[in-house]
Amino acid sequence: MRAMNTLEIACNALATIGRECHARGWVPATAGNFSARLDNARILMTRSGRHKGHLDSGDFMRLDSLGQPLDEGTPSAEAGLHLSLYRRWPEVGCVLHTHSPRATVLSRRRGKQIALAGYEVLKAFDGIQTHEAEVTLPVFDNDQDIPRLGARVNAWLDRHSMPPGYLIRGHGLYTWGRDIAAAERHLEALEFLFECELLANR
Ligand SMILES: CSC[C@@H](O)[C@@H](O)C(=O)COP(=O)(O)O
Numbered sequence: 001m002r003a004m005n006t007l008e009i010a011c012n013a014l015a016t017i018g019r020e021c022h023a024r025g026w027v028p029a030t031a032g033n034f035s036a037r038l039d040n041a042r043i044l045m046t047r048s049g050r051h052k053g054h055l056d057s058g059d060f061m062r063l064d065s066l067g068q069p070l071d072e073g074t075p076s077a078e079a080g081l082h083l084s085l086y087r088r089w090p091e092v093g094c095v096l097h098t099h100s101p102r103a104t105v106l107s108r109r110r111g112k113q114i115a116l117a118g119y120e121v122l123k124a125f126d127g128i129q130t131h132e133a134e135v136t137l138p139v140f141d142n143d144q145d146i147p148r149l150g151a152r153v154n155a156w157l158d159r160h161s162m163p164p165g166y167l168i169r170g171h172g173l174y175t176w177g178r179d180i181a182a183a184e185r186h187l188e189a190l191e192f193l194f195e196c197e198l199l200a201n202r
């Protein structure tokens with residue numbers, strides 16, 4: 001049997017994450033977008049408007065590091081937010097954006113950031129070895145103008161160390177990792193922590 005190439009492996013892995021996220025209600029009604037770094041020059045990105053629970057290889061396209069399409073079609077409307085993260089951190093290999101009810105409700109309830117502290121599951125994040133830790137997620141007001149939203153995100157990231165993700169108010173979560181598995185782990189950990197925060201502050 002022929003071995004799968006990097007592109008096929010990434011498409012399959014992101015499609016699997018899409019199915020799992022859809023089953024959990026985290027990517028309703030075509031919401032969300034996913035990407036993975038293929039190599040130094042190319043990013044694999046979901047096409048705009050595709051249902052993330054039913055992704056196949058035709059639902060992805062490749063972009064160069066500046067966001068120029070390398071395949072025909074229209075990439076995610078939020079591709080610019082993904083590309084900024086890849087440009088900022090060469091070690092980032094995958095970016096996942098989801099619209100879970102928990103992330104949406106929590107982002108509407110709180111101020112400009114959410115602090116997560118004292119949880120064992122914080123150890124799911126790279127570099128954290130104890131529950132006696134705190135991570136802070138910024139919350140940005142939503143904006144349909146993605147370059148303008150991206151500029152606000154970048155201004156915050158310029159002044160802080162890498163968070164495990166960020167929330168967009170009333171919209172959803174962006175998270176990432178050094179590879180697809182790490183980004184998925186961060187997504188699951190953050191969703192668990194969001195649920196804990198909501199349960200604790202009903
Ligand atoms: C179902 S509305 C969701 C969109 O507005 C957007 O926020 C989103 O996550 C998906 O956009 P897409 O262009 O398909 O990547």
Ligand SMILES: [Zn+2]
Nearest residue numbers: 031032097172
């Ligand atoms: Zn979205």
